[in-house]
Amino acid sequence: MQADILIENGWILTMDPENTVFEKGSLAISGESILAVGKAEDLSHIEAREKVDARGGVILPGFVNVHTHASMTLFRGLADDLPLMRWLEDHIFPAEARLTPELVRLGAELACLEMMASGTTTFCDMYLFENAVAEAADTAGMRAVVGEVLYDFPSPCYGPIEKGFLHVEEMIGRWKYHPRITIALKPHSPYLCAPELLSRAFDMAETHNLPFVIHLAETAAETETIKKTYGKSPVAHLADLGLLSQRTLAAHCVKMDEADIELFAMKGSSVAHNPQSNMKLASGIAPVPAFLKAGITVGIGTDGAASNNDLNMLSEMRSAALIHKVTSADPTLMDAGTILRMATIDGAKCLGLDEITGSLEEGKQADIILMDTDKPHMTPLYNPFSQVVYAAGRNDIRDVFVAGKGIYRNRCHTTLDADAICRRVREAVLTFR
Numbered sequence: 286m287q288a289d290i291l292i293e294n295g296w297i298l299t300m301d302p303e304n305t306v307f308e309k310g311s312l313a314i315s316g317e318s319i320l321a322v323g324k325a326e327d328l329s330h331i332e333a334r335e336k337v338d339a340r341g342g343v344i345l346p347g348f349v350n351v352h353t354h355a356s357m358t359l360f361r362g363l364a365d366d367l368p369l370m371r372w373l374e375d376h377i378f379p380a381e382a383r384l385t386p387e388l389v390r391l392g393a394e395l396a397c398l399e400m401m402a403s404g405t406t407t408f409c410d411m412y413l414f415e416n417a418v419a420e421a422a423d424t425a426g427m428r429a430v431v432g433e434v435l436y437d438f439p440s441p442c443y444g445p446i447e448k449g450f451l452h453v454e455e456m457i458g459r460w461k462y463h464p465r466i467t468i469a470l471k472p473h474s475p476y477l478c479a480p481e482l483l484s485r486a487f488d489m490a491e492t493h494n495l496p497f498v499i500h501l502a503e504t505a506a507e508t509e510t511i512k513k514t515y516g517k518s519p520v521a522h523l524a525d526l527g528l529l530s531q532r533t534l535a536a537h538c539v540k541m542d543e544a545d546i547e548l549f550a551m552k553g554s555s556v557a558h559n560p561q562s563n564m565k566l567a568s569g570i571a572p573v574p575a576f577l578k579a580g581i582t583v584g585i586g587t588d589g590a591a592s593n594n595d596l597n598m599l600s601e602m603r604s605a606a607l608i609h610k611v612t613s614a615d616p617t618l619m620d621a622g623t624i625l626r627m628a629t630i631d632g633a634k635c636l637g638l639d640e641i642t643g644s645l646e647e648g649k650q651a652d653i654i655l656m657d658t659d660k661p662h663m664t665p666l667y668n669p670f671s672q673v674v675y676a677a678g679r680n681d682i683r684d685v686f687v688a689g690k691g692i693y694r695n696r697c698h699t700t701l702d703a704d705a706i707c708r709r710v711r712e713a714v715l716t717f718r
């Protein structure tokens with residue numbers, strides 16, 4: 286049997302339904318897909334154009350960042366240490382009013398550089414001028430679920446909301462046959478979108494069979510506003526509009542009570558957990574252990590780099606693993622295996638992409654990362670799940686493949702010019718100071 290690439294001599298964490306681990310495993314890639322994965326001796330008949338020695342490192346599916354605003358890398362460190370509404374209204378919205386498609390593309394390229402180098406292969410993005418984000422992801426070779434943000438006030442991208450829906454229709458047509466880019470419907474939140482807008486966006490998602498992504502129950506202030514306006518919680522508001530379904534992915538979900546959780550579980554909606562952004566904006570801590578107990582699918586997201594301030598899924602996983610132990614006083618909650626599932630296959634499920642990515646299984650897309658373990662902070666290695674979640678840092682990512690293509694090899698980017706992009710960003714943001 287002939288493969289294009291054969292990765293050998295590593296721990297393989299497949300993240301398949303049986304959670305199969307191969308200690309001295311091999312993985313063969315043919316074209317865009319995984320040809321075979323298993324014990325070295327079971328793949329010894331496979332010839333390959335290129336052999337990659339993992340040197341005892343860890344081979345796992347690329348991380349799925351289920352909630353980010355990639356181009357907000359441009360605003361990293363612009364305004365810190367503020368609550369959400371002051372941060373947005375006094376600093377971020379005024380800066381965003383000056384964005385252009387070119388700037389959004391540049392910010393997204395910077396984000397792709399950072400995400401690839403920290404092991405992310407798929408990201409779910411909501412922002413302005415999202416065609417530019419899709420173009421950046423395409424050039425970077427990443428997988429992305431992108432959606433133009435919709436809200437009731439005029440957008441710098443499309444103007445009034447009526448034009449927003451036309452813009453989204455055009456985007457759906459433009460990217461329909463792209464192998465790695467998917468469009469989603471992305472109304473901002475129940476506090477910036479009237480019920481009519483929300484319902485129309487949901488209908489469009491149903492018509493085109495696309496994900497419906499929204500910020501939800503992020504802060505106490507949001508809950509108060511929605512209760513005052515509609516007499517119910519933000520989750521009950523969406524449920525009563527008929528907008529909770531399996532295609533619904535809600536970011537944050539910090540302020541959810543038992544009834545809200547039950548609604549989510551019943552409707553099969555999923556959650557994007559963003560622990561670092563929630564800590565930094567002091568929004569609170571989402572009741573993730575209760576979500577998991579109720580059977581809700583939860584993925585992990587970084588949120589934008591202006592409220593985090595990085596796009597590093599390794600550190601986000603570690604935060605997710607630690608924070609719920611503190612609030613529950615139960616160290617058995619959110620173990621490393623659970624966290625790694627959230628960051629890979631469950632993230633893919635949240636985006637409706639679990640048939641093609643999120644685990645290392647024959648026939649799936651070859652979205653794979655390879656981590657080095659021959660470093661003091663990664664030694665000794667008893668349990669690879671523990672090592673990835675609790676010990677690893679982004680510099681441990683050595684190689685990243687998306688759809689079989691090496692987009693980051695031996696710690697070098699192959700698709701984007703990192704030095705040039707950083708230089709252009711430094712120049713471009715001078716006007717935002």
Ligand SMILES: CSC[C@H]1O[C@@H](n2cnc3c(O)ncnc32)[C@H](O)[C@@H]1O
Nearest residue numbers: 354377381411412413434473500589
């Ligand atoms: C998300 S694109 C549209 C809009 O949302 C702003 N934004 C960034 N982070 C958050 C957040 O955590 N909650 C709510 N809104 C957010 C972003 O700056 C854009 O203006």
Ligand SMILES: [Zn+2]
Nearest residue numbers: 500536588589
């Ligand atoms: Zn967000």
